Amino acid sequence: MRNILPKITLLFVIGTIIYSCSLVKRVPEGKQLLSKNEIFVNEKLIKEERINNLVLQQPNNKFLAYPLRLSLYNLAKKNPDSSYQVWLNKKPNRRARLVKLLSEKQVQRLGKSFVVSGFSNFLKKTGEPPVIIDTKKAEISKERLSGFYYNSGFLKNNVTLAIDSVGNKRGKITYRVETGKPYHIDTISRVIETPAIDSLYASEENKSFLKKGAQYSYQSFDNERKRITQQFRNNGVYHFQENHVKFDAIIDDSIQKMNVVLKIEDRNVKEGDTLIKKPFTIYKISQVNIFTNNSSKKEKNNVKDSAVYNNYNIYSSGRLNYKPKALTNAVFIEKGKLFSDNDRTLTSKALSNLKVFNYPNIEYTQDPADSTKTSLIANIYLVNKPKFKWTPSIDVSTSDVQEFGISGNMSFTWRNVFKRAEILELSTRGNIGSSQDLANPNNVFFNISEYGADAKLNFPRIFFPISVKNIIKKEMFPSTQISTGITNQRNIGLDKQSLSSSISYSWSTNNNKNNFKFELLGINYVRNLNVGNYFNVYRNSYNRINEIAAIYNTNDGYEDLNGDLKEDSVLDFIVDVLSGTTALTPNDADFKSVLSISERYVRLAEDNLIVSSSFVYNRTTKNNINDRNYYNFKAKIESAGNFLSFLGNSLNLSTEESTAGNSKLFGIEYAQYIKSEVDFVKHWDFGKKNTLAMRSFAGIAIPYGNAKSIPFSRSYFSGGSNDNRGWQAYSLGPGRSGGVLDFNEANLKLAFSTEYRFRVGGNLYSALFVDVGNIWNVLDNVEDERYTFTGLKSLQDLAVGSGIGFRYDFDFFVFRFDLGYKTYDPAREIKDRWFKGINFSKTVLNFGINYPF
Structure with missing residues (x-):
């Protein structure tokens, strides 16, 4: 160890020297690379972003404390085209041979090709040139700092700067601000020449941003100017503008106070070649x-x-x-x-x-x-928009499931249908594809298909038998949407037909900051057409049943020549286990596995009829697309089945009981549940396009009445690119069960995510993230304690995923991929859960469009 330590130290010193020299490679002699800005205010170091941003020159951007873009720029050849010319003329016959092989024109173009100069140009464009200290810009920064503190009330501030060397061709700039004592407003008076608007001002004088005794702030005066203009222009003063508001300040330096006079003179009006003054008119x-x-x-x-x-x-x-x-x-x-x-x-x-x-x-x-x-x-x-609009589209795609697919959409828009500005949208869609995963006895190339049609009718008002205009006023921009759609699908899944219809109302308040949506009635009907294909699709379920059958099956007719369960005999074996005709007993772990798979089969293969109502409230403080300091809050409550239950009882409609004891209406076992969700997202802007984002989600769906479980389409799953990125979608939970099924879902979900986003360079961004969450069964027909939420103790089954992500901003969308790792895996023994999934071979790769939250 004594012999190795000096070598390690020497390598570290040599590496540091090489690293230091490489960063100043493009810094001219006699110049300095800006390594740091320091701002001291009254001898205190200030790290506040808005103050540091006043400095014109900022050090080169860093990725994880390393100036990556500067290093990329330094890797590029300074003048690749000139270097090429030197190489070309270095040997007397080289140019002649190339011209003979190509041509003179092609030889010249070769110097601008990607092979010769393209890569260097790419490095320059992707990288960032060194920030060289500029004394003129430093002086401007000094004045900007002085102006900032002047506008904050420190009228007698003093700013100095010093440039110090911190190494080979490196320097730092230190700004020192002595603020002095702040100035305060002593008295406020006004001179408004037009009596009518003087009275108008007096009616809301208490809302003024200028307060006696307050510290002087330019922002307060600017806000007051905007407030007065807004007040006047919303109360009839048509010709009033911001520049009509002026302030005079009489400053007493001996006591650091000022007397403020608000002045609004009559407006100047040009009559002929003469400017005359006229009082403001209220129109x-x-x-x-x-x-x-x-x-x-x-x-x-x-x-x-x-x-x-x-x-x-x-x-x-x-x-x-x-x-x-x-x-x-x-x-x-x-x-x-x-x-x-x-x-x-x-x-x-x-x-x-x-x-x-x-x-x-x-x-x-x-x-x-x-x-x-x-x-x-x-x-x-x-000006009217076109009354009719027809939009066709076609797309060709490929995926792991569908080797080749062609999809087409056609939509038709009819504006002002009933002459009340209604909009009718009719659309059809279709898809045909080819898959090797689907049985294809006739060897048909296109063996997957899906087609459907939708209709939406939008009313720019509340379309309801009872007037609600006193509750939902027209300034809330209310609208009504009636929609219906039908889909027929044949693919490698269970195949299905679905029908959906709804009538919903939307409105907003406070400039779209608060949005409301009330779905009066939503109908969703799903009929599975190919239930016999279930165990071909859900292979994990089949494999588990096959393992158990290898031990406990007593019926040779269930097995194929290889000794595996025939897919059409899986249900027979499940019935044997549950009816007690095998050696398995209800206390055996394998019996519970069979029971769990059986229950999941019933849930996923059954037809669904969901008739629901819901209310959604959404609030945001986001002002525009560039706002990075805001929050979103969303709450939803949904109830299903009550209308059908009431309908069946009050109209004495014929009902029948299922094997589970639930009622069927029109031959379908309808869902009945209540569901509630809360979703909160907060963003903090740290400047320089660095953002901390946090999301918390909680949702629960409780079955009751005619149901003992939640339909698959209304249940929760965990994992995936917009959830816990240490797990693939549907592979986490429920609880500590280990995600044993292909599609794991439950009726309770908790999720928390934190992500620090930062700019790498250009349009490339990165993020460090931690995701926490899981799903559980609660108050339904699942009793296995591994799957269920039993109280605070179950929170130890919250899974933790973490990792790093990269995003590329294409302006109109963001493409991202995240490398996730299982940091805390609740499927393991409790003493063996931490950091067992932190391994490159266990990376979970997630792709997505735009940010996850």
């Missing part, structure tokens, strides 16, 4: 004109049809194809009301949400018929 709306099929005021005289409805004048250059109420319901500008920017914004949004017009054009003109000159005419110009 009312005297007319609201709606022009359809018109793109501008130039066409407003081209009127061929018109209508008057609720003080709205509606004109059309052709036949009026809209019921007046359908248009006026989306207009918030009303005759007799004060001019309001808010009404204009709501009107634009509501008309756009109808999806039958392009973005509306709203113009205001002074009413020439009003002698007081205090009235405005609102003209709304609407």
Whole structure:
């Protein structure tokens, strides 16, 4: 060990020197690579992102503390084309031989090819050039820091900078800020020349962002300017703009205080060649004109049809194809009301949400018929979208299941169906494919097929027998959707027919920050057509039964020539086990396995009839697509089976009992359950496109009445690219059972995920993640304690997956893949659960589009 330690030390020192030299490879002599910025405020080191971002020059980006992009840039040849020319002319006959073999033009083009210069250009584009310290930019940064603290109330701050060497061709910049004492607002007064808006200001003066005694802040003054402008323009002051608000400040440096004067002078109006001052006028709306099929005021005289409805004048250059109420319901500008920017914004949004017009054009003109000159005419110009739209598409695909497939879709959109801005969407879809996994006795190439049709009818209002406009107001942009769809599928699964229909209502509040959806009635019917194929699809179930049959089967007719269970005899053997005709007893572990597989077969192979109602509330604080500091909260409650139970009892419909003792309606055992979910996602923005994201989810579905379990389509699973990434989809749980089935599901789920996302370089991002969660059975027909949630003790069966992911941002979507590992595996013995899956050979690879949450 004594002999090895000096060698290791020497290698470490040599490696450090090589690493250090390689980073400054492209730094010119006499220049320095920026390694660090330090900002001290009153001798305290500041690491706050918004303050550090004031500095123009930032050190090269790092990936896991290593400047990866800088290293890639340094690997590129500086001038690959010039190097090629040097190589070409190094030997006298080299160029001549190449020209003879190719041509002069091709020899020159070879210098710009990927072989010669393309790779270096790729490295330069992917990499990042060294950030060389620029004293001019440092001085600008110094001024920006001073300006920031000035705008925060420290009017007498002082900023200095120093550039220090920290190694070979490396330097750091230190900024030192002495803030001095902050200045405070002593008094606030106002001078508003127009009496009408002076009174208007006084009515909401208590909402001012400027408070006596508060520390001076430029942001407060800017917010107050915006508040006043918004208040005035929503209360009739049509000509008011932000630049009409001015502030004067009388500063007393001896006591660090200021007296603030708010000044709003009368507006300047040009009459002829002269500017004169006029008081601001508070305007009312005297007319609201709606022009359809018109793109501008130039066409407003081209009127061929018109209508008057609720003080709205509606004109059309052709036949009026809209019921007046359908248009006026989306207009918030009303005759007799004060001019309001808010009404204009709501009107634009509501008309756009109808999806039958392009973005509306709203113009205001002074009413020439009003002698007081205090009235405005609102003209709304609407351009129709095409009444009909046909969209065909075709796609060719391949997968592990389907070697070759062709799918086609065709949709037809009919706008303004009943002249009330309704939209009808009709679509059909089909798929044919080829699979070697499906039995194919006739040797047909296309042995997989699926086809279906859907219809959706959207109403831009609440379509309900009872008026709810006092509860759900039109500024909530309510809508109703009625949909139905049918699908027929033949593939390597159980094959199925399905029918779904629903009627639902949606509305929102607070600028789409709060969204609500109420599904009054949802119907889902699934009929399995190829139940006999079950054990061919769910091979884990078959393999387990086959293992048990090898020991306990007593009927030779169940076996094939190889001694394995025939697939059409699996159910016979299960019946033998459960009826007690084999040596297995209910206390045996193998008996419980057979029972579990039997119950799962019944659940997955049975037909489903689900008639449900649900309510979903979704809240977000996200302002736009670039907002990285927000949260989403979603809660859902769903109830199924009550309507059918009531229908069967009240109308005395014929029912029959299943073998499990449940009722069947129309020959189908209907589902009955109540389900509740809560989903919370939070993002923290750390700047430089670094984000911490967290998600927590809890869901439970409780069967009752006519059901002892939850339909497969309404149950929970765990694992996969959007869940616990240490496991494949459906392979985790329930509980500590070890995911013994092909598709493991249950009716209780807990999931927690944390992911730190950071930029590697360019459009390439990475993430470190930890996922925690599992599924359990609870309050249903599963009694095995390995599968069930029995209390807080069951939380020790929460699985932990962790790993690293990479994402590439294509602007319109993000492609990602994650390398997940089983960090804590509840399927193992409790003392042997941690870190047994941290091995490259056990990597779980997950692909996905966009972020997991």
